[in-house]
Amino acid sequence: MALLQISEPGRSDVPHERRLAAGIDLGTTNSLIATVRSGIAETLPDAAGNHLLPSVVRYFPDRPPVVGIEAIEAAVVDPLNTIASVKRLMGRGIADIQRIGNRLPYEFDEGDTGVPRIRTSGGVRTPVEVSADILRVLKDRAEAALGGLLTGVVITVPAYFDDAQRQATKDAARLAGLKVFRLLNEPTAAAVAYGLDRKTESVFVVYDLGGGTFDVSVLRLTQGVFEVMATAGDSALGGDDMDATIARWLLEGRAGSVDPGPGEVRGLLRVARQARERLTLEEAVEIRLEGTGVTRTLTRHELNTLIDPLIERTLGPCRRVLRDAGLVLPQIAEVVVVGGATRMPRVREKVAEFFGRPPLTDIDPDRVVAIGAALQADVLAGNKPDAEMLLLDVIPLSLGIEMMGGLVERLIPRNSTIPVAKAQEFTTFKDGQVAMAIHVVQGERELASDCRSLARFELRGIPPLPAGAGRVRVTFQVDADGLLSVSARELTTGIESQVVVKPSYGLTDDEIERMLRESLEFAHEDVAARTLREQQVAADRLLQAVAAALVADLDLLVPGERETIEHAMGALTQARAQTDPEAIRKAIAVLDRVTQGFAARRMDAGVRRAVAGRHVEEFEP
Amino acid sequence: MPITLTEVAAERVQRFLKGRGKGEGLRLGVRSTGCSGKAYVLEFVDQANPEDLVFESQGVRVFVDPKSLVYLDGTELDYGKEGLNEGFRFNNPNVKGQCGCGESFSV
Numbered sequence: 001m002a003l004l005q006i007s008e009p010g011r012s013d014v015p016h017e018r019r020l021a022a023g024i025d026l027g028t029t030n031s032l033i034a035t036v037r038s039g040i041a042e043t044l045p046d047a048a049g050n051h052l053l054p055s056v057v058r059y060f061p062d063r064p065p066v067v068g069i070e071a072i073e074a075a076v077v078d079p080l081n082t083i084a085s086v087k088r089l090m091g092r093g094i095a096d097i098q099r100i101g102n103r104l105p106y107e108f109d110e111g112d113t114g115v116p117r118i119r120t121s122g123g124v125r126t127p128v129e130v131s132a133d134i135l136r137v138l139k140d141r142a143e144a145a146l147g148g149l150l151t152g153v154v155i156t157v158p159a160y161f162d163d164a165q166r167q168a169t170k171d172a173a174r175l176a177g178l179k180v181f182r183l184l185n186e187p188t189a190a191a192v193a194y195g196l197d198r199k200t201e202s203v204f205v206v207y208d209l210g211g212g213t214f215d216v217s218v219l220r221l222t223q224g225v226f227e228v229m230a231t232a233g234d235s236a237l238g239g240d241d242m243d244a245t246i247a248r249w250l251l252e253g254r255a256g257s258v259d260p261g262p263g264e265v266r267g268l269l270r271v272a273r274q275a276r277e278r279l280t281l282e283e284a285v286e287i288r289l290e291g292t293g294v295t296r297t298l299t300r301h302e303l304n305t306l307i308d309p310l311i312e313r314t315l316g317p318c319r320r321v322l323r324d325a326g327l328v329l330p331q332i333a334e335v336v337v338v339g340g341a342t343r344m345p346r347v348r349e350k351v352a353e354f355f356g357r358p359p360l361t362d363i364d365p366d367r368v369v370a371i372g373a374a375l376q377a378d379v380l381a382g383n384k385p386d387a388e389m390l391l392l393d394v395i396p397l398s399l400g401i402e403m404m405g406g407l408v409e410r411l412i413p414r415n416s417t418i419p420v421a422k423a424q425e426f427t428t429f430k431d432g433q434v435a436m437a438i439h440v441v442q443g444e445r446e447l448a449s450d451c452r453s454l455a456r457f458e459l460r461g462i463p464p465l466p467a468g469a470g471r472v473r474v475t476f477q478v479d480a481d482g483l484l485s486v487s488a489r490e491l492t493t494g495i496e497s498q499v500v501v502k503p504s505y506g507l508t509d510d511e512i513e514r515m516l517r518e519s520l521e522f523a524h525e526d527v528a529a530r531t532l533r534e535q536q537v538a539a540d541r542l543l544q545a546v547a548a549a550l551v552a553d554l555d556l557l558v559p560g561e562r563e564t565i566e567h568a569m570g571a572l573t574q575a576r577a578q579t580d581p582e583a584i585r586k587a588i589a590v591l592d593r594v595t596q597g598f599a600a601r602r603m604d605a606g607v608r609r610a611v612a613g614r615h616v617e618e619f620e621p
Numbered sequence: 622m623p624i625t626l627t628e629v630a631a632e633r634v635q636r637f638l639k640g641r642g643k644g645e646g647l648r649l650g651v652r653s654t655g656c657s658g659k660a661y662v663l664e665f666v667d668q669a670n671p672e673d674l675v676f677e678s679q680g681v682r683v684f685v686d687p688k689s690l691v692y693l694d695g696t697e698l699d700y701g702k703e704g705l706n707e708g709f710r711f712n713n714p715n716v717k718g719q720c721g722c723g724e725s726f727s728v
Binding site for chain 2: 006039044047145
């Protein structure tokens with residue numbers, strides 16, 4: 001008969017309608033899946049009792065791929081078809097890969113889409129597909145362990161992952177047949193696992209030293225929402241480097257100076273790793289070198305001396321995040337350690353010493369991220385009596401409106417957590433302007449024409465006022481489902497107009513990726529274009545103002561002044577038509593200078609008109 | 622007949638209660654639903670209802686409402702594994718038939 005779990009009071013499920021949810025830590029070296037059962041979050045083991053699934057996939061021409069330990073063992077004999085550390089390739093373009101490609105043994109195929117493809121005997125595979133194969137194994141494991149289909153999952157990603165990398169992770173999940181409730185930042189998941197989300201507003205540090213990567217993040221909790229204040233790290237530093245250091249030490253003690261063969265190196269790394277793990281509990285271990293009859297003793301003290309330089313390298317990024325976040329040590333409420341290498345007493349010691357407090361270590365550092373993800377998944381599946389955690393999601397591309405000259409004013413920057421609302425005031429551009437067109441755009445480029453147009457609407461009924469005096473407040477609001485509503489309100493009359501749009505509507509993942517790539521590629525040209533447009537807009541504004549003044553107060557001009565002004569206006573109009581922002585700026589300065597006397601006289605006249613027929617006493621305070 | 626827990630089940634319940642950080646005990650119940658008519662309820666108890674009957678087995682307090690007791694009389698709650706899956710199992714002497722998956726039953 002079916003096996004049941006204990007539910008929260010009043011939350012028993014209808015049979016066959018259980019909302020099974022899981023949290024997945026899709027790691028560079030290892031992946032895990034965890035779930036909440038009978039109120040406790042725990043990682044799920046495979047049939048052999050292993051919780052960690054090595055993130056390695058081996059492809060075959062004639063049968064389905066294998067994932068995990070079995071694939072790792074084949075990495076040596078079949079390196080081209082055995083894909084490891086695919087997380088480093090997620091959401092990357094061909095160009096990025098070529099930069100780091102020297103270190104990767106795989107054969108890449110340039111597709112027509114710009115997405116890197118790895119040639120294997122099982123066919124050409126994209127990083128997304130390789131990740132999907134890993135996720136599929138975890139999904140099957142969870143569904144076997146839970147006795148049902150998963151309703152949805154929460155997958156963790158590094159805090160520094162950009163939208164393309166996040167989108168690639170979501171695509172991998174979709175390919176594996178998983179519904180993603182949400183992507184969660186890894187340090188946030190670790191904090192959630194320790195229940196830090198139930199604390200009051202405070203700041204936490206998450207120190208994550210894994211097999212091959214080091215990340216340190218500063219999180220700020222405000223009203224139940226975690227915000228990543230700063231991250232830093234080293235993408236090539238971890239437990240593997242410690243093993244290599246120990247292996248070198250072992251080699252030094254070996255008789256003879258023959259370079260070890262690849263097989264010997266692997267063996268050395270394995271015994272190094274075992275020795276390092278045993279020294280977590282023991283004070284000294286004996287290491288027997290296979291085939292040599294040599295036995296060496298490694299003490300914890302010697303180990304510490306060997307690895308201290310590596311641990312020291314993690315402290316630089318620690319200092320950097322604190323500086324970036326603008327924090328000093330006493331402001332840190334808790335330090336959480338994540339990653340297998342933080343099991344080592346020396347690492348904990350150094351972390352405690354640096355941050356001035358012992359880190360939280362109760363939860364297995366290999367599993368803490370998956371456990372936090374499982375807790376969040378449980379809430380999102382609706383298995384908790386009340387939503388105990390606020391929803392954390394981010395918008396993939398910045399949202400803004402088009403201003404005069406086609407420039408974009410960003411109201412909500414990309415990666416803002418949603419729900420979010422931002423408002424900004426805009427002024428009228430022309431005298432007597434009674435309407436304003438609001439053009440809502442999405443993207444990272446400086447010019448609206450390079451961004452994606454989401455919606456246009458008009459605000460009518462602005463009272464006729466001089467340029468700059470009519471004020472319109474534009475509010476952007478993105479709800480928890482990513483729906484954007486934009487409203488515009490004229491502040492003196494209170495008239496309002498609004499529109500609702502779905503920001504990512506119609507944008508395929510490829511398009512989002514392309515838009516992000518372009519924003520980086522064109523950053524330089526964009527800035528130049530923006531400078532030019534800004535000067536052009538300033539020129540237009542000044543030309544209009546001066547023209548209006550000439551019509552209104554012709555009698556205030558002194559002889560010859562009109563010609564000078566008109567000459568300067570002509571020069572500016574000419575410069576405005578060209579593309580040199582500097583020339584426009586100079587022409588603006590000239591026109592500004594020659595109209596100064598005129599402007600002063602107009603102001604005096606204005607004041608005289610305003611006070612005409614009144615007594616001085618009226619202006620006494 | 623009382624409602625009982627096996628030693629394994631009791632040990633699990635204790636652990637889950639401890640992990641949850643609060644709770645008076647365990648509620649066993651039955652409600653009408655499912656393909657065979659009745660389904661089990663297995664929940665933590667934060668507050669007992671006045672009409673609840675309370676049993677104590679292996680150090681765990683078990684709460685049952687009188688209507689459910691009719692169907693659960695003499696039931697033993699066990700904990701076990703099936704492949705990778707693990708969870709609680711109702712050994713209920715009153716059951717005459719159950720649906721294929723065992724999540725609902727008839728008496």
